[in-house]
Amino acid sequence: MRFLTTAFIRFTFVLCTAVLAVPADAQWTNRYPHVGTGHHVYLEGYELPTMNVGPTSPAVSPEGDRVAFSARGWIWMLDIQTGLATRITDGEEMDFRPAWSHDGTELAFVRDDSRDTWIVVRNLETDEERVINTPAIDLDPVFGPQGEIIYSSAAAGRFDLWSDNGTALTEGRPYELKPSLSRDGDVLVHLQKGGGLDRVVAVNRATGDSKQLLTDGILSQTRPAISPDGSYLAYNWPTQEGYELRVLGVTDPSTSVFLTGGLRGLPLSPAWSPDGTWLWFTEAGADEVMRLYRVPAAGGETEEVPVLTWDWGAATGTLRVVTRDERIGGGEAPATARLNILDGSGHPVVPSSGYAQFEGQNGRVFFYSPGVIEVSVPEGTVTVGAVRGLDTPEVTRSAVVRAGEVTEIEVMLETVWDARSAGFLSGDHHFHLNYGGPFGLDPEDLPLMMRGENLDVATPLLANLHTRFEDQKFWGWEKGDDPPLIRFGQEVRSHFLGHVSLLDTRTLFWPWIWGPGYQVYGLDDRPNSDALTHARHQGAIGGYVHPVGDSDPFAPENVANPPVLLAVDGILGNMDWLEVAVLWTDEIGTSEMWYRFLNVGSPILLAAGTDAMANFYRTMPLGVSRLYVQTQGKTSMAAYMEAMKQGRSFVTTGPMLEFELDGAAPGDVVSGEVSARFKIDLASAVTVDLVEVIVNGLVVWSGPGLDGPGSRTYQGSIDLPAAGWVAVRAHGGETVWPAADSYSFAHTSPVWIESIGSVAADAFQRAAEELMPIVDAAEARLRESYGDVATPRILADFEAARMKLMAGMPHP
Template sequence: MAVRGALVNWENSMYKMALNCVATWMVLWMLPIPRGFGQVSPAFPAAKTGGNYMHNYYLPPPSTTPWYPAWSPNGEEIAFSMQGSIWKIRLGTTTACELTAAATYDSSPAWSPDGRWIVYTAEDDSRDISLRILNLSTGATSALTSGTDINVDPVWSADGERIAYVSTRDDGWFNIFVMPITDGKAGELTRLTTADDYGKDRLYFGRKDLHIEPTWSPDGKEIIFLSNHGIPLGSGALWRMPAEPLGMAKATMIRREETLYRTRPDWSPDGTRIIYSSHQGGQYDNLFVLPVSGGEPYKMTFGDWDHFCPRWSPDGRRIVYVSNQHGLTELRILEAFGGAETKVEIAEKRYRRPMGRLEVRVNDAETHRTTAARIYVRASDGKTYTPNDAYHRVGRAGEHLFHTSGTSTLRAPAGPMRIEAVKGFEYWPAASEVTIRANEVTRLTLNLARMSHMAAQGWYSGSMHVHMNYGGTLHNTPENLMKMAAAEDMPVIGELIANKDNRILDYQFFRGELDPHSTKDRLLYFNEEYRPPWYGHISLLNLTAHLISPFTTGYEGTAIESLYPSNTDILRLAHAQGAIGGYVHPYQKEPSEAEYAGARGLPVDVALGTVDYLELMSGSDHIATSRVWHRILNCGFKIPVVGGEDSISNLYRTALVGVNRTYAYLGARLDWQGWIEAIRKGRTFATNGPLLEFNIDGKEEGEEIHLPAQGKRVSVRARMISIVPVEKAEILNNGKVVEALPLRDDAKSAELTKEIDVRKSGWYTLRVYGTHAVHPVDDPYPFAESSPIYVHCGGRPIRSEEDARYFLTWIDAISRMAAEDRGWRSEGEKAHVLSQFQEARKVFEQRLREAQP
């Protein structure tokens, strides 16, 4: 047993300095600010399909570096998006010229065949995306669409009289429309597709069909596009249809493969083939050519990185595309015959508005050394600008940001700028306002004052749910993952190798031991997420021999559609390697209201002793998940909690690494096996910001107290400190609030020392939370909860009749569901899994009997 010291010394001079820093920070961030700070609103609400994967794989990113190229009609220039604007560059030069500059994030240029116009997308910061048209002679832009819809994928017909594009207009589903264009003005629309009903929900895609990414035939009579019409998995197949009203009715499929939005077909100028991007079951997207009538694709690029957005040159001899070989994206040109490849170098940028330069340095206020951090920037136009070597990110809360190693330089429009540095949960954020002056350099140092030092008390933080590469625009590496964790002040990275549909990402990094990039201060271990949609996803930590296949089950229309093996089987295989396992991102609401989806198999594995922890905080609702967890504890099962945000860290729009994390007590030394043992023993708490200290009679999380049968008074000590204000700090006993910690005036700290009466066996946790989003917590609301301290009176077990019945109902429901499932390969498989369910049921029946008087 180790009783930690205070989270912070209240009279410490550094703490007083920190309060002054945070007071300044609060004043700055109470000033009027653009929408997005401190709010969590659904991104792109007009779209009824897709969610996070659609946002990242399909919609245009606000990229620091080049994205979405388009040729000029004469083949001498390329237009592209970069830093939220449309740019062009003349081949053979290294100077890029900015063509648009607005408060929107502009992307997806399409150059008209006569060279006079560029149609492009303009995103109103996660709310809607409109089409605009740029007059290249005058520089003026005007709107082609209006309203709050998503309008993307513009492409000109060869005669320059029409554009085809994709819109959610009318019904919220992605469909293809044709818009006549006369002298830069939009004409009456023609709808080519409708959202047919598949008949049931599809994994990640729902019931309604989507139709996206059109490309015209050279004669303007046909369109090739992507659609999941009649297809159970992925964004669909390549189809060909006449460019006429409701042409989908006459469409024919020319290539069926499992896609994920990245396809971007482009019809060749000679009309015989298309170029497109495909992963074809591998980790990375490469370029392929395919006859327009169908047939076998032929691979054009090779490499362990991605190749996106291919476009034929007007003469058909070259292909421009986007590569992420070196991490961030860059433009490359591939000779269609000969294979020579050239990078489009950008050495100089010519802006169409006054720009200045910001040099920012982040220091640790105590050591005066530079330190890595998360950076928020809002320029005078309301947008975020990032350094050339930084990945532009949008967090779970919808806020734009980047990570710095300590010093960064960026360009931004002249005018006022707000900038903030954030470093994990143990430093107060630091913010400032500066004025950017045209053609000048502004220098700023932000000092981060330490709020707490948990490692000094033996407590270390880590995320148990990080993905490195997952089909995003960034080609991520272990080195970069370590830098991101440093910026978020997180010593432990539990990376999870996983499938995304029919491919396995980052499997080559598995070692069965710490990754060699680990240091004495930061640990990286490649683990596994096993992702069956029916049972619920589980993480497997500390695998030492090999990854566990088939990585998932229950995928409709595949050879792994069966619900065999069960999660129980997989968890037992993991245990045989010395690993631990638990359910991740479990519930968005009360499970019985959603057919127990999210972590459907949880009570089975709790009863059978195969689950070691529950990921209380992740991409799910913390309160809804905690209610289920409390019921489990009430039945006498000792299940600790961990946190892991499910950061897919090479996506631009994702939860940030470490925003939901685990704190575990390791003592004097950071050690991977110590970390695993701390989770096994329940020496943990999960948090997205608030830091906890909790003990009863000197016992901490995961420990037990044994009292006489009649019970006795015990001494409770609870403390909380947080970088953001909270609304409640409470001690729970068997899920009910028994004590409230009085919050200090700023609602960022609380403390309670009190004796309480204990008369029956039970568990106790410390919970802290708010009810709304608070910047810079990248989550819907602040939250933290400790693993339990267990108190036993007279050796009596912890039992609940109500909660035992709850889980019996649950197991009965999923047993019926499993029995009716059509994916079983044999009766033997079904019998095996159903017998596990019945074995778990017997355990809860026994707990029910023990709960009754």
């Protein structure tokens, strides 16, 4: 059903930041109009709506007999007595977070086209819509008593609360979100984020007085709801492993009452009944499908309010998708795959069980099929896109689905390169299973995702969410029988000193967090080498994650940007590996930093990971930034880790690279001061602009890449110096599925000249001269942040790094 009349309300604002996503030569920063600084991984993951096959963001009607909610990306109306849910919106865009007008004649909600959000107000009697749309992200509408709309908008370059008459109601912290109004409009509650701890604030609109009701760090899914009479606040509050629903009094918020932890510890989006007797919420089950619940506001048993019947308001049919991979049973057996399905209007289709996700590079909703899956769709043309890992070009198929019938689409996936036949296993060494998202995942949920990405190894990292330490219960959980292989690692966050990750350890490092910005251990004199040494003592390996955000970290304007101890630990060889490929930083800039570490004699290994938050709705697929390791066909975790430690690897966000130099592969050693023959095999499912041979950080040969899926072999000769290293990189090109980084990139580990860690004097001098300004800038930041607090241990590492650099620099 299309709406007949649309009236537009548009305001003129000055946007302070760019709207479009970043160009193809930088790190991913944002899909939606940019707010503030840095990338949007948390803003888009925490603040924008979640799409699910089940109900999200319930809103009870003024009469108390119906509940509006979002499901499948549309707004539905549930009759509480009959259990019948009727779809009231349709179309290509996705609709979320409904709110009722006081007289029950209108609904306001958020509309999302995968690049922007705006507010739609729909008249339930006439089906007419009016639109409130700024050039920025607009969220969370609520009605005032006179029919006015209050909503959150980033139109001024930060999130403020606005009225639909174009008046800004707040101008406070960077993010002011999630408004909730009492029935008379006198009490306005909202969430404040940024500039320190997050807060829930109540404002008396008559007097302008505000009161802080709650505060904590990173309130990722918290949504405050004021009671109709303005006396009580309901809110879902974070715990170490999830959320719980609580109520406090607005007059005296010093204590609160626990109502429920839900069935799985993730109650979301509390909403009051109009008489104040019930609190409604949604929660994902073990199958990650959202369900609707309510609990008495005074306390009592939680009860599910099931949707018994779904009335689409249009004829529907069933689409069955069968995916096959030529590598599995000769293409005869169904194969797990990543799918994107669009109905005839272009609206994304989601499965009836499990959960869908939205990746922000290509702007596509995706989910994983075990090989055969059925989905309900409106009748008409349906389009399926399928991939299975970075080495499979996307295959697209369309079919017409007829009402009441089952229509089957079969997709055969072909590969540009068979990693297993070539002796490689692939791994994602940086993602988080649960990290404040709306779902509660278990390790058993990972194999489906990994098989759908043809990913062999995963090391999900335990990490802090401010002062909360999630997923500790999974430490020691392993899947080590056969691929996919899973073993948990740990991300240690010493704030601005730099985040490090420990792989293959058997005990956790404590404390997980320290340094300026944390309330506890905030001024510890503790270098990152403590955590890195903790790994080495166990025969494990540690390194820096998401290290460099600039494409040229050595430019004068950028030397103060890398993590404070990154250069020091790289110069001293305190780290075992560096995460050269990761979604939230720049691969070219990180590889340039890596070259300098190699050139001063630190044989640092390659690593890669997505840094995806697997329980987000808005996140990247696992393995779209990964490490390939040559295990000679062995498929155990031990064989994989050993080959990784030997440097027999390459990292990639799309292209595949195999490299030989006089018959030697990455991790091997060749003789110096000779002319050496090289062979490069490039295969890619996406375009690649350029292939380069790097010797001691300098490009000595280059050739054109690929203008589409396929493969190419390059051969030639280069003159080798007496010492150092040789590696190959490929980069540039358009990002399309299966890729999801901002540009194509791949880099091999080095082939060493004469010995592992050998150093050419001229390369050492170049690197030392470029690293010294970064060391100086980092120490200045350290001293400024620690103030009068002595840090002799950290400063000793700075002094040692300087001495090493100066030893290789010319002296007057």
